[in-house]
Amino acid sequence: MIQTSLRRLALATVVASACTTVFAQSADYSKLGTTLTPMGAEKAGNAAGTIPAWDGGLSKPPAGFDANKGYLDPFANEKPLFTVTAANMEQYKDKLAPGQMELMKRFPTFKMVVYPSHRTAAYRADIYKYAKEEAGSIKLAEGGNGILNLKKSNVPFPIPTEGVQVIWNHIMRDLGGSIHRISADFPVQTNGSYTLGKREETIAFASYMNDPEPNRIFYYMNKTLAPANAAGEVALVHEPLNQVQEPRLAWQYNPGQRRVIRAPELAYDSPGIGADGLRTNDDFNAFNGAPDRYNWKLIGKKEMFIAYNNYKLTSKDLKYSQILGQSHVNQDLVRYEPHRVWVVEGTLKPGARHIYSKRVFYIDEDSWTILHGDQYDSRGGLWRVREVFGVQLYNAPTFAQAGEVIYDLQARRYLVNALTNEEKPVEFGTKYSVADFSTAALRRVGR
Template identity: 50%
Template sequence: MKHLHLLKIGGFTLCVLASQVHAAVPADQAARLGADLTPVGAQKSANADGSIPAWTGGLPASTGKANADGFLPDPFANEKPLFVITAATAAQYKDKLTAGQLALFARYPDTYRIPVFPSHRTVSLPDKSLAATRQNALETQLVAGGNGLEHYHAGGIPFPIPKDGLEVIWDLIGRYRGDTLKRIVMQASPQTNGDFTPNVLKQELAYPTGMSDFDPKSQDNILSYYREEFLSPARMAGGVLLVHETVDQVKEPREAWQYNAGQRRVRRAPQIAYDSPAAEGLRTFDDFDLFNGAPDRFDWKLVGKQELYIPYNSYRLESPTLKYTDIIKPGHINQDLTRYELHRVWHLTATLKPGERHIYSRRDVYIDEDSWQGAETEAYDGHGALWRVSEGHATFFYDVKVPIFAAEVHYDLISGRYAVNSLHNEEKNSYTFNVPMSSKDFTPSALRVTGIR
């Protein structure tokens, strides 16, 4: 009996310790938000030599006004690169480049380059999101196994003061992207010679708390709703994808449906997840957004923070003066139109768990500390060889305080092809934030109405 009593005590202690592993931070740690840390948990101070400046609040909404077609002025249009990294000089900067960037220099030694500009910490989030972030710091926890959140306040960063890799990847998954968002963008998968067919899509993203019919009881496990409709080419027009992303993916996995305009049928789409192929097989579904969906098939390790040259303040890349053909080139996008800055990032490695299935054996993910948005990723095949490299060219809608991508690019080092999405240079009034939406807009039955042609 004494032995049994000790076992019970030991088991109780282990349970307590296990619950503390992913517990929220204590109040004295949460008080650092807005003090030595920014309100979302980034290091507020400059780096040692000042090449990364201190965060002073981000770009104000008064920085510029969108033109009649919805494009914001580039606050840094007159800046010139400090220097340009090429394949010949990459070795000099390798401590501030990722393995993926170095691989792109090796794959395209004559054309791939990284123009480095002065660093600007432009990102800030709305007060509503910052208030939710403070609550999350004190209350949000990971569910058992790390495949979901408990006590999460929508719209805020789940773990602004993270303790491990799982918390950091959930910060990317749950980061702020506006209450609701509607956009029209172009994606393409160019051939090796640069030829491409533009696919124009209407995409809608909504968080329950931003909806007119928000119900905290019925929607307590919904992280976000996503709907995507093909507008062109004609052979794909009218096809619609609907996704319900959940907060606790153990309790309820992601749900997805597809509407086929030719068949006029709505079908469940359980394959819209993990390593199912997308973009002509050039990326996986969980590559989108540099990572999305359930993180449960990988062990996530927090390597730490690094200073890296990452795509940032990419206003030039979304300029309305550019055509898609100006951007899309053989092998990679036109790097002369890109902008890279030195920033601090969280570096994660994700290793495939024993017994789990995925075409990637390992991923490296680099996440910007100010926006919690992905900046760079690397994916390795089953033999441990580097296979794919992704870059997120970040921009910031300073008028509504939403960080987003001007372009998201996924490079296949073996085939020499790539997939690019989120371009909107040739679209007018492409982005609309805080659009009135309700949960009825994101039901399977609503797909038939949306996709009729």
């Protein structure tokens, strides 16, 4: 009996020692910039050769680039490797998310055209510098609902060990320091009809500003330009870094009343502005805001077909009507590639309220961008499927989106966000001050 207990104790000690060793290896920050990229991705390609090694990405515009004419596609002459449809998806199911397979089952015209993989994600040198300098010193706040000890880094957890850390990497990821853009949104009905929504957005990351307030990730201003019945509404958000210490600060300007009011409802699962009930506020940008209502489980990494290098979708020659189909976007315009992604499953905490009982996100290892999401209703049924059309915006440089879409499987409608084909070029890198995101500035923008 004693010998058996001793053997069990010895085995437990070996297992514990092995786990400790694995954790120590996974948290070896000296690997950043060597065997790992500066962002924490595996620098090497995969064994099959279908995913290449990262060689620095695409950080400079090609010759002849003119922002007014749109992005030049460095892969325009490539031919597809194959196309995944409902007829052959079982052959590729290990590289697909449940939501992708469900879309192919429900809509016979939904397909995924797969091209060779290119790891183009690249950022400014200071993004890499701060990611390595601060790695290991940044900690999660109580319950994972915030970050402590962060100074300038946009990648708080380049070698994550918890699901919520991956979510924070997505929330914090750099988008060019600051962005100013006009973009179009389209809620598409079951018969293919749609209403144009248009917004003017400005976002400035605190790490890129000279005078940010303490405890800030970014500042965000959104002015509705269309449809006419909502034009002139403006929302302002100050996003805290530690949301245990301070929840999201939000205000709205109502053009009818000509006054600024606090808007604490601009968070979680309240209906998103201009979305016709097809997304929540925390659906925007794939996921945003406080992560505290979910338990986030780190499932691990997998190889997957995701929408990547979608330069074709950014073309200024495209009209919005060419992108929007009846049941889904024009899949001939969407480019899929094999890439490695982190898989994180968020399950609603007991007693917490949200319309989604579970969310499963697939996050690009090179950019920490959520590029696919499956979201489930209160009965556990797959409800909304999200696709983000990733693209490397080499003039910033940053990895962002050519647009994103949410398919509502129950309503059989979908919502497209963040299209810029018929708009002015997106502006990156403007230096903003806190005064640009004050309530007085909100009032001025509204008027």
